Amino acid sequence: MSFNLIESVKGLISGDLISKAASTLGESEGGIQKLINGAVPVSIASMIQNATNSSDGGAGLLDTARQVSRSGVLGNPGSLFSGNTSSVPGLSGIMESLFDGNFNSISNALSSFAGVRSSSASSILSMVVPVVLGVFGKHAIDNNLSATDATSFLASQKLSLLSSLPPGLDVAGMLGISSLSSLGSKISGGATTVADTAQQTVDYAAGPVKKGDNWVMPLLLVLIAAALIWYFLKGNNKASSGAVTVDTTTVVTPPVTTPILTLTRIKVRLPNGKMLNAYTGGIEDKLVAYLNSNEAVSKDKWFDFDNVNFKTGTTGLTDSSQQQIQNIAEILKAYPKVKVKVGGYTDKTGDSIANQKLSQSRAETIASAIKTAGANAQQVVGAEGYGSHFATVDASASDEARKVDRRMALNVREK
Structure with a gap:
């Protein structure tokens, strides 16, 4: 099973730690939990943006993450409540550099989202960022990841990030980007793009699809298959009089790259009017289409x-x-x-x-x-x-x- 950065980070932030944070900061446990649920994806999204947009290909971020992992902060994340990270190797100035100078504005946005004081949001974000960096660094060390590998790994977390976003949290807006689909756009091969700017609605409230409505897709597939057959037959040399033709042309094969998978967010409306958040081709989309x-x-x-x-x-x-x-x-x-x-x-x-x-x-x-x-x-x-x-x-x-x-x-x- 692939490594899930968000779940690994949240696994280190226990209920006792949330209670301690609430008591220390004078906030409700519900508010702190909501704040953490927002701070984790914001931090990871910032790391993805930082790694993919940096001139060093994410090497600097990877080095910082490794140092943080080796510092021991993962064993005691509660020690970071004060926001004093200067004693942790690699963290000097990381808050401002990671958030491109917008640490305070992002803290304020998280404060409004979670319904807590700005100072509390700042303290929790100052704790979450080193934990995220530490978990990322440990994963990189354990798997001997290069800067390129580590940056690709971060990009692979986008779908998990989108799935974990709490309702009402505008991560893209906090980071000053048009949408989360733009994160990691510089990575070629294996990157997952999620089109989250315009949602399509698949409506099954009208009832089952009639059999006569199913001819379009098969026809389209037949046309595509015919076009491919024509293309390959046209490109092959034909043998004449039963002789075997040997093609001595040198063929240069271009590098093979992993195709980019585009996932489109959709709304699936059920017959009872219930709306589901899903993805094109996901289990919800396929299952409901089958049932209809x-x-x-x-x-x-x-x-x-x-x-x-x-x-x-x-x-x-x-x-x-x-x-x-x-x-x-x-x-x-x-x-x-x-x-x-x-x-x-x-x-x-x-x-x-x-x-x-x-x-x-x-x-x-x-x-x-x-x-x-x-x-x-x-x-x-x-x-x-x-x-x-x-x-x-x-x-x-x-x-x-x-x-x-x-x-x-x-x-x-x-x-």
Whole structure:
């Protein structure tokens, strides 16, 4: 499972620490929690912007993060409440440089968002930034990341960042950028762009899609396939009189780069009028489209969760997973006849028996979470862990390649 910077940072900020901060600063615990929930993504967004826009390719930020990690602040984040970071290696002047001289204005914006005093927002932000830097630095050290690797890693956190943003928090506005989709735009290959400036609404309130309405996409795919076939046939040399033609032309193959994945935020309107925040091609989008289609139910058709993660080595869901769990519960409530089963899968590494047990526990966790989120328990008819039984990627492959086998999914049994 990929490393989630936001969840790792929040994992270090315990309930006791929040209580201590509230008592020390004279604020409510709810206000401090809301403040932290805002300060963490603001800090990470600032780091992404700093790394991708710096002339040194993020080397300076990486060096600072490594120093902070080695300083020991992660063992006692509460010691940073005072805002005095001068004693921590690498942190001298980091607040102003990281926020491009706008530390006070960002503190004030967080203060208004959380309903706390500006001084409290400043103190919490001064604590959160070193913690974020320290966690990032530790990850970079543990994985021997270069500046380029570290900057790409930060860019990979954008989707998690967007998913974790509390309602009403305008991170882009605080940082003086047009939208979060502009973060990391200088990174080529593997960057994820989220189009968050204009949301599309997919409306299913009108009821199921009629069978006659489904001809456009198949026709388009046929036309594309025909065009590709024509292109490749046209480009190949034809053999004459049965002779084999040998092409001696030197072919220069351009470097292979990872295509940029564009994710568009959408609003999915359910038949009961409920609106869901989702992404084009995400599980909510695909699942609701399927439920509104004439496609028959099949035990072989699974919908992969794309924003549900577990805390490392456990069966506990991360906080950021709750949004998608809630969305699935809302979909089931909107389609009371639908029944689903949850499946869990692992890659081929490790002990197969242990993998099966872990996948079973995680499938049960998701099924239980969907029920807790308000779905009718009768609609979640099962949870099964398949371990590595259906894994397709060899155990010796890279971790990135094996990600496809580590998934949680949903199967519709009745609709």
